[in-house]
Amino acid sequence: MDWATLWFVLLGVLLAGYAILDGFDLGVGMLHLLVAKTDHERRLVLNSIGPLWDGNEVWLVTFGGALFAAFPEAYATTFSGFYLPFMLLLNMLIFRAAAIEFRSKVQSDTWRWLWDIAFSVASGGTTLLMGVAVGNLVWGVELEDGIMVGSTLDLLHPYALAVGTLAVSLFAMHGSIYLYLKTEGELQERLVPWMWRTFGVFNGLYVLVTMATLVLRPDVTRHLQTYPAAWLLVAANIGAVMNIPRSIFKGNAGQAFASSTFVVACLVFLLGAALYPNLVPALGDGESLTIFLAASSESTLKLMALIAGLGMPMVVSYTAIVYWTFRGKVKLGENAY
Amino acid sequence: MDVLLLSRLQFALTIMFHYLFPPLTIGLGAVLVGCMSLWWATDEARYEAMARFWTRIFAVNFAMGVATGIVMEFEFGTNWAAYSRYVGDVFGSALAAEGIFAFFLESGFLGILVFGWDRVSRPVHWFASLMVFLGSVFSSVWIVIANSWMHTPAGYHIVEGPSGPRAEITDFWAMVFNPSSMERLWHVWSGSFILGGAFVCSIAAWYVLRDRHQWFAERSFKAGLVVLTLGSWSALLSGHQAGETVAEYQPAKLAAFEGHFHTEAAPLWLFGVPDTEAQEVRYGIAVPGGLSLLVHMDPNHPMEGLAETPKEDWPNVDLVFQTYHGMLTIGMFFLAITTLALGLWATGRLFRYRLVLWTFVGAVLPAYAGNQLGWISVEVGRQPWIVHGMLRTDEALSEMVTAEMVAGSILMFGTVYSLLFVVWWWVLNGKIQHGPDEPVERLPSEAREGLLTVAARGRMADGEG
Numbered sequence: 001m002d003w004a005t006l007w008f009v010l011l012g013v014l015l016a017g018y019a020i021l022d023g024f025d026l027g028v029g030m031l032h033l034l035v036a037k038t039d040h041e042r043r044l045v046l047n048s049i050g051p052l053w054d055g056n057e058v059w060l061v062t063f064g065g066a067l068f069a070a071f072p073e074a075y076a077t078t079f080s081g082f083y084l085p086f087m088l089l090l091n092m093l094i095f096r097a098a099a100i101e102f103r104s105k106v107q108s109d110t111w112r113w114l115w116d117i118a119f120s121v122a123s124g125g126t127t128l129l130m131g132v133a134v135g136n137l138v139w140g141v142e143l144e145d146g147i148m149v150g151s152t153l154d155l156l157h158p159y160a161l162a163v164g165t166l167a168v169s170l171f172a173m174h175g176s177i178y179l180y181l182k183t184e185g186e187l188q189e190r191l192v193p194w195m196w197r198t199f200g201v202f203n204g205l206y207v208l209v210t211m212a213t214l215v216l217r218p219d220v221t222r223h224l225q226t227y228p229a230a231w232l233l234v235a236a237n238i239g240a241v242m243n244i245p246r247s248i249f250k251g252n253a254g255q256a257f258a259s260s261t262f263v264v265a266c267l268v269f270l271l272g273a274a275l276y277p278n279l280v281p282a283l284g285d286g287e288s289l290t291i292f293l294a295a296s297s298e299s300t301l302k303l304m305a306l307i308a309g310l311g312m313p314m315v316v317s318y319t320a321i322v323y324w325t326f327r328g329k330v331k332l333g334e335n336a337y
Numbered sequence: 338m339d340v341l342l343l344s345r346l347q348f349a350l351t352i353m354f355h356y357l358f359p360p361l362t363i364g365l366g367a368v369l370v371g372c373m374s375l376w377w378a379t380d381e382a383r384y385e386a387m388a389r390f391w392t393r394i395f396a397v398n399f400a401m402g403v404a405t406g407i408v409m410e411f412e413f414g415t416n417w418a419a420y421s422r423y424v425g426d427v428f429g430s431a432l433a434a435e436g437i438f439a440f441f442l443e444s445g446f447l448g449i450l451v452f453g454w455d456r457v458s459r460p461v462h463w464f465a466s467l468m469v470f471l472g473s474v475f476s477s478v479w480i481v482i483a484n485s486w487m488h489t490p491a492g493y494h495i496v497e498g499p500s501g502p503r504a505e506i507t508d509f510w511a512m513v514f515n516p517s518s519m520e521r522l523w524h525v526w527s528g529s530f531i532l533g534g535a536f537v538c539s540i541a542a543w544y545v546l547r548d549r550h551q552w553f554a555e556r557s558f559k560a561g562l563v564v565l566t567l568g569s570w571s572a573l574l575s576g577h578q579a580g581e582t583v584a585e586y587q588p589a590k591l592a593a594f595e596g597h598f599h600t601e602a603a604p605l606w607l608f609g610v611p612d613t614e615a616q617e618v619r620y621g622i623a624v625p626g627g628l629s630l631l632v633h634m635d636p637n638h639p640m641e642g643l644a645e646t647p648k649e650d651w652p653n654v655d656l657v658f659q660t661y662h663g664m665l666t667i668g669m670f671f672l673a674i675t676t677l678a679l680g681l682w683a684t685g686r687l688f689r690y691r692l693v694l695w696t697f698v699g700a701v702l703p704a705y706a707g708n709q710l711g712w713i714s715v716e717v718g719r720q721p722w723i724v725h726g727m728l729r730t731d732e733a734l735s736e737m738v739t740a741e742m743v744a745g746s747i748l749m750f751g752t753v754y755s756l757l758f759v760v761w762w763w764v765l766n767g768k769i770q771h772g773p774d775e776p777v778e779r780l781p782s783e784a785r786e787g788l789l790t791v792a793a794r795g796r797m798a799d800g801e802g
Binding site: 047050051052054055057058060061062064065066067068069070071072073075076077078079080081083084086087088090091093094095097098100101102105106145146147148149293294296297299300303304307308311312314315318319321322325326333334335336 | 406407425428430444445451468500749750757763
């Protein structure tokens with residue numbers, strides 16, 4: 001494997017880490033107003049992700065930094081090409097962080113209600129925008145000399161919006177299962193119908209988007225033709241999707257969460273398989289921006305691989321420590337949000 | 338307005354707002370590790386209350402730093418795409434290292450520091466506070482390395498990339514230890530200690546003046562004063578070091594700092610108004626030969642003047658001169674008040690004079706201003722280069738981004754940040770007004786019985802965060 005491909009895979013790992021971890025806390029944010037009725041319940045929902053969300057978001061920041069270092073051309077092209085959506089995304093992320101931090105710090109119903117809305121809207125909006133960006137990458141964008149030339153409105157086509165909605169339903173489902181695991185009693189019971197609803201919507205959209213992709217962008221399966229073993233991943237993914245309702249039905253939410261985690265990871269890797277070796281596919285006759293065109297020098301890719309090799313085991317170990325420390329049902333401690 | 342000016346304004350707005358928080362959390366982090374160490378060593382509930390209070394203050398500022406920091410990482414790509422293509426190989430690597438080595442560390446252990454009081458043992462909690470502090474320090478290391486490379490690039494060569502020439506790393510360690518990185522890092526840490534120390538002193542002095550939380554306030558004030566004093570002297574020394582490097586590598590920037598137009602023995606202006614047309618400083622007072630003496634140990638040593646640099650390569654001299662002198666004045670102010678306070682402390686009169694205490698209450702504002710002014714002078718002083726001598730700022734913009742788009746984003750950030758500032762101010766003020774909790778002595782066996790402790794305080798479902 002060449003170094004550019006290695007970094008393509010490593011970026012996939014960072015993106016999968018982000019989607020799995022921030023995926024559930026974005027989902028929790030979307031469900032916040034829908035499942036938690038009292039102030040006490042809303043604080044429980046917030047604190048179920050309280051000590052974790054910040055670390056989860058670092059996966060996105062590191063993904064951005066790694067993209068900048070490994071594929072500066074792609075970083076520059078996509079970030080400037082998706083200018084307005086990214087500005088909106090950044091502001092939503094700011095609002096979300098502020099909502100989590102400030103909501104419970106003041107004793108006022110209006111104050112808390114406003115931050116609750118900000119938290120939910122920003123969680124859903126962040127997910128939708130990221131999903132639309134992914135949809136555009138699969139669909140292809142207007143590229144000239146490696147620069148995105150289309151207008152912002154061109155990015156809002158039905159396929160991209162469908163992928164965006166799929167992302168929203170996926171994270172909402174992932175979050176509802178997570179929240180079920182972290183809560184007790186009445187609040188937990190209220191989550192059961194939400195697990196079913198979000199699964200239903202996700203499942204429907206998943207079938208729809210898969211069919212649309214296969215019909216409109218048949219090219220995405222080209223690597224699966226070359227490596228038939230990769231179909232096992234597709235099959236495993238479908239199995240994991242089917243296992244979610246089975247586990248919920250059997251009352252085994254832990255297994256349902258493991259399955260939704262697997263589904264999120266699988267979808268990221270299938271996205272990678274659909275794109276490779278492109279990072280930004282061009283529409284029509286345009287020349288796509290491939291990892292080879294976009295990459296930094298080989299020596300830098302090697303150096304970065306060394307940095308990742310040193311750093312990632314540490315990252316995994318403290319992520320594990322933090323998750324272990326805050327295992328079990330959520331309780332409101334003195335310093336809770 | 339053109340897209341260049343707007344993009345620079347957008348970057349200035351977002352980085353200046355962001356930079357209200359990281360230096361504070363670095364300086365405050367040091368104080369916090371101190372409190373946690375004292376609590377662990379003495380097992381005194383009063384130190385626990387102290388650690389808890391400063392953790393709450395720390396957390397609010399840390400959250401603001403995180404929320405506004407993500408913007409910075411994205412902005413290079415959104416607004417400075419040509420720059421990103423040109424330097425991604427070098428600059429991007431430092432940024433990625435920051436993510437991997439620093440951000441995960443601080444954000445992971447922050448959760449344990451803030452929420453772990455009833456969940457982890459005291460040594461683990463102490464360790465978490467240390468890791469959060471170290472994480473923020475590592476973060477400053479990588480970002481200052483990346484930024485210093487823009488001032489004194491090293492360890493790279495220019496080659497033909499996929500979309501034109503670009504810089505690639507040839508020697509990683511030369512890039513990391515580029516000529517200015519270590520002394521600028523030292524200076525950034527000094528500024529952080531000044532801000533952290535001044536912040537703690539400000540709150541503590543206010544409690545003393547109001548006769549509240551006596552024990553807590555006096556201890557905190559002394560801790561803050563030590564950090565502030567260290568920061569002030571360290572800023573002087575590191576600033577002097579950094580000045581010598583600027584003289585060697587970016588003479589035009591130093592000349593703009595000092596309003597030095599003609600190559601001759603350079604005076605040291607205490608204040609003044611540079612006149613770029615007449616190429617002289619008006620309405621000022623200067624120490625003759627002062628700058629030459631500082632840089633070359635010889636008051637008659639000639640120094641390169643701004644006139645040697647073509648005018649199109651000049652930074653904005655007025656802005657650079659005034660912000661630089663503002664920073665210096667603030668630095669002197671801190672040397673003066675810390676010396677005074679140490680003298681009063683030595684003679685047992687530290688908390689006697691209300692005027693001195695009020696000065697410290699207000700001194701947090703010049704501490705913020707000093708950090709901001711220093712950065713304005715150094716970054717505007719780098720202009721018109723985005724990477725000194727290599728790439729001009731007007732060549733670094735995104736190809737497809739228009740002035741309207743940038744203006745829209747400034748409007749959005751301006752609105753959101755104003756709102757955020759008000760909220761931050763209000764929440765922080767509430768926490769300061771509330772003050773530290775009364776220390777609760779507890780039996781050793783209770784130390785880890787979180788819920789019991791919380792119940793004993795009767796604050797279980799309380800809204801207080």
